[in-house]
Amino acid sequence: MNAAESVVRQRFQEFYMNVRSPLFLPNGAPQREYGFLLFKEKFMVRHRSFKTSEAVIQAIRDLVPKHVYYSTAYYANPTAPMDEKGWSGADLVFDIDADHLETPCKKIHDTWTCKQCGNAGRGTAIKPCPKCKSEKIEEETWLCEQCLQQAKEETLKLLEKLTTIGPDVGIEPGNVKVFFSGHRGYHVHVISKDLSVLTEDGRKEIVDYVLGLGFDPDSHLKIKRVSSFTDPGIFGTTQVIAGPRAEDPGWRGKIAMGVYEDKSLTESDRDKFLERPGWSLLGSTKSKSVLVKAADRWTAFIDTVVTTDTHRLIRLPGTLNGHTGLLAASVKLENLDDFDPFVEAVAFKRKMKIHVKEAPAFKLGGEKLGPFHNESVEVPEAAAILLLCKHRAEPDSK
C-alpha cells in the first residue's frame, strides 16, 4: 500500500465508522454472496454471506475494503465454493459505462504514458508508442461531467426501452432499479422471479429483444394472397407483402411506427406504408431495408458481458467506490434525469491538503476546482480523495 492508498483507506474507515443510516440491502439478501476487494495487495475476500444490514456494515468496518460487491445471483449456500453454491437464479443486470462510449472530451482529460521511453499524450492511448514503438502504455482516465452525462443519457434510453418494450418479456417497470456506480456509469437491475432462472443464452435473447438485435426482415414480411373478398380495396386476386403494422403487439408495432422516422422515405411513402397493403408499394427490397433501419434505431450501448453473466459480483449501493471515493448510490427512476453524481454521490465533507501532479478543471460538491499543475493545495476532502484515487496527487507531506 502506498502513501496515497493509506490516506484513502483511513478516510474510508472514518466514513464507514460514522455511517448512521442502514446500508442498502438487495432483496433476497441472505442468498447473495458478498465480496470485498482490499487495499492491501488487491486481495479479494469472497464467499461471504450476511443476513442483515448491520452484519454487512460490521464486516466492512473490520476489513475497510476498497470495493464492496454482492452477487447478482441467488444461492442456496452462498458461502460454499463456486461448484457447491446451488445457483437458484440471478437478477438481470445492464451495465452502462462511459469506458465503452466514445466521448470527445476523452481527448482533454484522459492521458497515456509510454512506460519505456516516457513519451506521453492525451486522449485514448496510441499503441504502439509513436516514438519508441513500445507497446507498454499506461493509461489514466478521468471522470468528467460530459462522459457521465452521456452514460446517463444511454441509461435513460435503455430505461425507456425497458418500460415500453420490457413488459413484452415480462419486465415490470416497477421492478427496474437504477444505481450510479460511483465511477463512470450506471447499473440497471431487473428484479423478476420468473426471469431470474434464465440461462446465459436466454438472457442474451432478452438483451437482443430489448435492443432489437438479430432482427430478421424475412421473418416479418410475408407474401400473402388477397382478394376482393378479404380486402374490399383489391380488384380480383393478387399477391401483397404483409408486414408489421402500427397496431401489432410488441416489437412489430414499434418497428412499424419507427418507419415514420426514416428520412430516406418520402412523406407519401411513409403514409402509404401504414395502409394495407402498404409494404407492397415499397417493394420487397426497400421494405427489408426500411425494417432493418427502423430496428437499428433502437439500439443502445450496454456491456453485453455483464448482462449475460449469471454469476457476477456487482457493486453494493451505499458503499464507496475505490476508484473515486464517490458513493455508489441508488437513484429513483423518476429522479435520474436530474441526478447529479458530482453533488449527490459526494461522501466527504472536510478539507484536505494534497500535492497535485496534474489535473484538469473539474466540479465537485458544487465547487469549481483546478486545473492544477504540480502544486500543493487545500481542497474539499472529496476532491482530494478523488485525486488520490486517480493517481493525480500525493498526500501533502508537510
Add this chain to the structure above:
Amino acid sequence: MLTRADLAKYPFLNEATDYLRTLGVSVNDISSAGYEPILERAESRLQEALAKGIVSGDFLDEKVEILSFPVSNLLLVLTGEDRARRRYALAESKRAYELLRHEPPEKLEHIASTSFGWKIRRTNYQQDNRVFDFQVGIVDYLSNSVKLKEPRWKLVNRILDAGYVYTTRDEAARLLEEEIRERIFTRTGPKSSLPDIPDSLEVVLESVKTAITKYLGAPAQYELPRTAMPKAMPPCIQHLIKELDVGKNVQHMGRFTLASFLVNIGSEEEEIVRLFKPASDFSERMTRYQVEHIAGKRGGGTKYTCPMCTTLKTHGVCYKPDELCSTIRNPLSYYKRKARNLSKEIKGA
C-alpha cells in the same frame, strides 16, 4: 385426459411412468415368458434409431410400446455410449414431434403443462397467413428456442405479450421436441446404481453394442494432437494471438476465449502466460492465477471450456469466419477437425 393409446405414442410422459408403476413390472420380469415382444421392441427401437436415425410408430400393442421404452433406455445406460444416447434421443424426439404436430391443441397444452411444467395458455390470434394457437411462457420458450438456429425463433422476430410468446401449433410441437430430446438424453445417462441384469437382456445388450460400432464406428480413438498446431486454430483464435502479440488491448471475453481454448487443447500454462505478456496491463501474477483458474486448478476445480461461437459473435470476438466455421459451433471442434485433416495430409504426403 390421456388414453393408453396416447401413452404408447408418448412413452416418455410422466403419465406413462405412473402407468408402469401401477403395472408393477420390474427388470427381472423381462426374462419371463410372454415378455419377449417387449424385449424385441426395445431392441428394434434402438436398432432403427442407430441405423436410420428414426423410430417408426408401431401401435399394434400399446402395452408393448409403453413397456419397451424404459427397457430401451436401460440398454443405453448399460452401453455408456454418449453418441448412441444422442442419436437415440434425437430419433425418439423426432418421432414424437411428427405425432404431436397433428394433435388437437388441448392435448398439446396438457402434455406441455403436466409433463414438462410449461406455462402455456391457449389463444387464437391470426397474423398474415398464420394462426397462433398458444402463448408459451417466455422462460419455457427460451430454454428450448435457444437451441434452434433459424432466425424465426429469436425473440426479436416473435410476437410477445406480457411474458408470453405466441406460437403456432407446429412450433409448440417443435419446442416440445427439444424438451423431449433433453429428457431422453438425461434418462439414458450414467446412473449411480444399476439393477442386476437378467441373461436375456445381456444378449440384447451385446447386439446393441455391435450395432453401435457398426453404425457409429468404433469409439473415437483420435482426440487431439499432442503438441499444439497453430495452423489448425480457427480465425478468431489466430486473430486474438496476433492482437496480443502486437500489444493491442484485448477485451476480457477475448482473453477468456483464448486462455480457455489453449487450456483445452493441452497447452502448457507457461506458454499461455507468455502469450499475454505483451498486453499493456500485463501482470504475471494475475495472469497465472486466472489461467490456473480456467484450467480448474483453483477455485471450484471446474475446468472451463471454450465459449460457443454464438457467444463469441455476441461479444464481437468472432473474426472472419471461414468455410469450416460454418460447420462447427465451438472453436475447439474447428481445431479438432482441422488438426485431423492436416495430420492426414502430412501422413499422405
